[in-house]
Amino acid sequence: MSDIIQLLPDHVANQIAAGEVVQRPASVVKELLENAVDAGATQVNLVVKDAGKSLVQVVDNGLGMSMTDARLAFERHATSKIKSAEDLFDLHTKGFRGEALASIAAVAQVQVKTKTESAEVGTELCIEGSEVKSQTPCVTKKGTSIAVKNLFYNIPARRNFLKSNAVEQRHIIDEFQRVALAHPNIGFSYVHNANELFQLPATKARQRIVGIMGAKTNEKLVPVEEQTDFIHLKGFIAKPEYAKKTRGEQFFFVNNRFIKSSYLHHAVSSAFEGLLRDKSIPSYFLYLDVDPKTVDINIHPTKTEIKFEDEHSIYAILKSAIKHSLGQFQITPALDFNK
Numbered sequence: 001m002s003d004i005i006q007l008l009p010d011h012v013a014n015q016i017a018a019g020e021v022v023q024r025p026a027s028v029v030k031e032l033l034e035n036a037v038d039a040g041a042t043q044v045n046l047v048v049k050d051a052g053k054s055l056v057q058v059v060d061n062g063l064g065m066s067m068t069d070a071r072l073a074f075e076r077h078a079t080s081k082i083k084s085a086e087d088l089f090d091l092h093t094k095g096f097r098g099e100a101l102a103s104i105a106a107v108a109q110v111q112v113k114t115k116t117e118s119a120e121v122g123t124e125l126c127i128e129g130s131e132v133k134s135q136t137p138c139v140t141k142k143g144t145s146i147a148v149k150n151l152f153y154n155i156p157a158r159r160n161f162l163k164s165n166a167v168e169q170r171h172i173i174d175e176f177q178r179v180a181l182a183h184p185n186i187g188f189s190y191v192h193n194a195n196e197l198f199q200l201p202a203t204k205a206r207q208r209i210v211g212i213m214g215a216k217t218n219e220k221l222v223p224v225e226e227q228t229d230f231i232h233l234k235g236f237i238a239k240p241e242y243a244k245k246t247r248g249e250q251f252f253f254v255n256n257r258f259i260k261s262s263y264l265h266h267a268v269s270s271a272f273e274g275l276l277r278d279k280s281i282p283s284y285f286l287y288l289d290v291d292p293k294t295v296d297i298n299i300h301p302t303k304t305e306i307k308f309e310d311e312h313s314i315y316a317i318l319k320s321a322i323k324h325s326l327g328q329f330q331i332t333p334a335l336d337f338n339k
């Protein structure tokens with residue numbers, strides 16, 4: 001029998017990898033926003049059309065890219081963020097896999113404009129389905145603009161699989177809010193079909209939470225803070241009477257990265273024990289800073305899950321800090337929950 005194994009061509013490998021990274025327009029939003037943050041931007045603007053089905057664009061004022069880097073950024077495993085596997089244990093950036101841009105460009109039409117501080121002119125690059133269509137000098141400000149058009153234009157089966165605009169839009173808002181909450185010190189804006197949904201100036205955590213959740217949130221928030229040898233916890237919980245029956249206002253950020261953790265959620269809920277109406281879920285916005293060497297975030301491509309070296313201590317610290325805040329602000333069980 002003759003040999004039958006062959007290497008997949010790059011564009012096919014990229015399309016397959018894209019399946020992991022790019023599920024829907026919101027995944028593109030997440031990757032582009034995180035790249036802008038990693039690039040040190042102080043202002044990040046998101047522009048979306050048709051719930052991201054025709055356009056997701058992120059414009060930042062970060063470091064920008066050189067002509068060569070702009071091209072390389074779209075190669076698979078191209079990253080400026082790690083050099084060896086060891087670096088994964090001391091990660092200070094959101095990205096590291098170097099596959100987001102390559103994946104996005106495999107399944108969309110991408111236009112990039114970018115310029116570094118020192119460069120005299122910028123670079124404009126157009127890529128469609130992993131193929132570079134053009135790269136030309138252009139006039140642009142320092143920073144990067146990446147426009148992702150017609151997601152899945154070359155994979156009709158996946159494009160048809162996208163949900164209604166309302167559903168896709170909800171996912172985009174979720175991703176936007178997570179990144180904006182994780183980085184209060186960066187200004188963010190979000191325009192959908194020419195409507196400005198958010199305009200968030202650079203600020204502190206409390207004002208950012210209020211900017212996103214609405215002015216009424218301010219009176220609900222109770223500060224939480226705790227500092228130990230290996231963790232710095234800061235943030236806010238909402239008073240128990242504002243706990244809702246539905247999920248949606250539970251946010252953990254570890255080293256400024258949004259994460260989901262049912263274990264840590266349990267720590268928070270158990271601190272509220274006896275203070276909540278039946279089955280209601282407390283709202284919280286908690287920022288944990290830990291030594292990057294003590295967490296492993298490299299367990300899932302979308303990186304919302306995390307492994308702590310010392311989970312049990314974090315659980316205990318979280319629970320006691322929240323109990324302390326609830327006590328300090330004299331939050332006691334309401335006498336009649338049914339009132």
Ligand code: ADP
Pocket residue numbers: 031035036039060062063064065073074078079080081094095096097098099100101102143144
């Ligand atoms: P990763 O973020 O995992 O490194 P990406 O595919 O998201 O991989 O990006 C590849 C590289 O492109 C990054 O490491 C970075 O050097 C560069 N890059 C991407 N987006 C930007 C941006 N907005 N500004 C500057 N550089 C960027």
Ligand code: MG
Pocket residue numbers: 031034035094095096098100101
């Ligand atoms: Mg990235």
